[in-house]
Amino acid sequence: MREGFVSPTVVMLALLAWSSLAAAQNARPVPQSGGGIPETQNARRADDGPGGPAPVHDFTGMWLGPEEAALANRIPPMTPAGQAKLKLNIPDPFSATSNDPWKTCDPFGMPRAANNQIGQLGFATMPNRLIMLIGFRMWREIWMDGRPAPKNIGEKGGPSTMTFGYSVGHWEGDHTLVIDTYGMDENTWADRRGYPHSAKAHVIERYDRPDHNHLNLTETIDDPVYYTQSFIIGKGAWRWARAQEDPKAAQIPFTEEHLCVPSQAIEYMKLLGDPADEDSVTGNKPKK
Amino acid sequence: MKNKLALLALTVALCAVGAPLFAHHGSAAYDDSHPTILKNVSVTKVNWGNPHTLLLFDAKDDKGNVRHWVAEANAASAISTTGWTKNAIQPGDMVTVYLYAARNGQPLGRIGKVVLPDGREFGTGELIGDRPSVCDQDFGNGGNESAACRPDGRKTNNKE
Numbered sequence: 289m290r291e292g293f294v295s296p297t298v299v300m301l302a303l304l305a306w307s308s309l310a311a312a313q314n315a316r317p318v319p320q321s322g323g324g325i326p327e328t329q330n331a332r333r334a335d336d337g338p339g340g341p342a343p344v345h346d347f348t349g350m351w352l353g354p355e356e357a358a359l360a361n362r363i364p365p366m367t368p369a370g371q372a373k374l375k376l377n378i379p380d381p382f383s384a385t386s387n388d389p390w391k392t393c394d395p396f397g398m399p400r401a402a403n404n405q406i407g408q409l410g411f412a413t414m415p416n417r418l419i420m421l422i423g424f425r426m427w428r429e430i431w432m433d434g435r436p437a438p439k440n441i442g443e444k445g446g447p448s449t450m451t452f453g454y455s456v457g458h459w460e461g462d463h464t465l466v467i468d469t470y471g472m473d474e475n476t477w478a479d480r481r482g483y484p485h486s487a488k489a490h491v492i493e494r495y496d497r498p499d500h501n502h503l504n505l506t507e508t509i510d511d512p513v514y515y516t517q518s519f520i521i522g523k524g525a526w527r528w529a530r531a532q533e534d535p536k537a538a539q540i541p542f543t544e545e546h547l548c549v550p551s552q553a554i555e556y557m558k559l560l561g562d563p564a565d566e567d568s569v570t571g572n573k574p575k576k
Numbered sequence: 577m578k579n580k581l582a583l584l585a586l587t588v589a590l591c592a593v594g595a596p597l598f599a600h601h602g603s604a605a606y607d608d609s610h611p612t613i614l615k616n617v618s619v620t621k622v623n624w625g626n627p628h629t630l631l632l633f634d635a636k637d638d639k640g641n642v643r644h645w646v647a648e649a650n651a652a653s654a655i656s657t658t659g660w661t662k663n664a665i666q667p668g669d670m671v672t673v674y675l676y677a678a679r680n681g682q683p684l685g686r687i688g689k690v691v692l693p694d695g696r697e698f699g700t701g702e703l704i705g706d707r708p709s710v711c712d713q714d715f716g717n718g719g720n721e722s723a724a725c726r727p728d729g730r731k732t733n734n735k736e
Contacts, residue, residue: 356718361711361725379723380602380732382627403718481723523715544653552625559623559630559646564678566605570731 336530338499344462347411347495349533350421350543351503351526357403358523359479363515370484370514377482382557383566389477391557393548395426397451397476398469399491402507403522404480408543409503418457418465424548430457430467441471442487449473449487460494467493478509479521486513501528602720602732603686603705606676611688611701617645619669624662626651631665631687633673645683647675649690649699660698665690676703 366374381388390396396404401422410421416433429452437454440446447454453472460466469491478485485491489511496504505524509515531537566572614635623630629649634642649655652662665671671692675685689699710716711725723730 354718356722358715359718359722359725360714361716362714374726375728379726379730380720383602383732480718480720481726483726522718544656546651546653547626549625549627552623553627555623556628556630556648559632560628560648560684563682564605564684565680565682566602566732569604569679570602572730 336501336527339501339528340499342463342497342499345459347418347465347497347503348413349411350529351409351411352529352543353407353409353524353526355405355407356480357406357505357507359403359481360519360521360523362519363483363521364517364519366515367513369486370511373484373514374482377477377484379480379482380566380572381480382561383570383572384557384562385567385572388480388482389475390480390548391553393424393550393553395451395476396423398428398453398455398472399478399485399489399507399509399521400476400480401426401428401452402491402493402505403524405546406524406526408546409526424546428452428455430455432457434458437468437470447471451476453491463497465493465495467491467495469493483521484514485509485511488513502526503528603676603703604732605678605680605684606686606703606705607679608676608703608705611674611703612677612685614645614673614675616670617673619665619667619671620644621667622662622665624652626653629655631673631690633671635673635683643683645673645685647673647685647687649687650704655698658698659696660690664698665692669693674699674701 377388378386379388380386381390395401405423408421408423412419412421416431418430418432420428420430422428435456437456438447441454442449449471451473453469455467455469457465457467470489471487472485472489472491474485474487476485477483478489489509492508492510494506494508498504503526505522505526506520507522507524508518509521510518529543532542614633617633617635619631619633621630621632623632629652631647631649633645633647635645637643649660656662669692671690673690674688676688678684686703686705687699688701688703689697691697707717707719707721709721709724711729716722716725720732723732
């Protein structure tokens, strides 16, 4: 070999060794999947505390809470039409005499989706909209670009009512999201107790994030067709889902796969709900 | 080893919490005075899912006749956090079931716990169901029992 000559093979090997070392130093640990325990709304653990200040105008992420909102017992006097509609709605979805749409996993729609089976709540962003990920893996679209909700919903020549209605939202201050929803199909219930709402109802949700880890809801209904005054129907509270920002700690599945499966719900009633005959024990009689 | 211990501790903690997981379903149909213990029953089917997981099994009564039982556990999404996964119990398995039997004498019940041959247990043994209705406060707890607070009140459990 000539003096001063460095073999190309040596150079190649040196380069390979250097790039491997560099790659090892820069490599991020690969998150692991499977075998973890999902973040569950049913798990009780010590409150994580405030977790620092809340970000401005931002709820993005997954929130966990109790299955149900606290429901108001102080319902204002109802109109005759409201009272008549209330009598038609028979709650307790797994009893034979109930006609709760939940029995066959019909979507709750609004306003019920904000106060029933609320254990998981997610927020994500799309252009001009906030997307709310709600119970039973459904979602709502909240328009945030300042547009008003449509007019004359459900009237001749106007747009149709929708199961989840039409929602527009805006921020009040740094940490409060206000959502106005109109045009909700009146076949849905206002809550699991069977309180009704008309197509003219206006639902106002106020979501407040006092700190990083907590989110609170007050849901108000204004429905002069069925109720003599507006009222708060429910209050919800969620905590920030722990570990969602830490790829090492977050596992797949991250949250429970919370579903309502129509075929399973129907088979449940056939195999167990109807033959167990809860109504005979509670004294609820079928209508004749 | 440390991670395995931590996972075990978390699993035990989750099993022990006893959260009101049946808030959406009353328990009035079941005899809550004491559990019925059915030993070495033969699993025939597991309906794994939501809103309820069903365990179907055959058990012999006092006279040696086979009865076909249907018992409900909580939703699959809830019990999976306690270690009871979709494949944990299979048709043909022999298990012991602690359940709260239907008051009307039908072979139906709500599971308190299931004990596998290897000793693993799914469930705490308790009957989970409705809580008493809270109608005299501005806000109630929003579960199935809240229906009793309507003006025409609908009883959903036997704890009123």
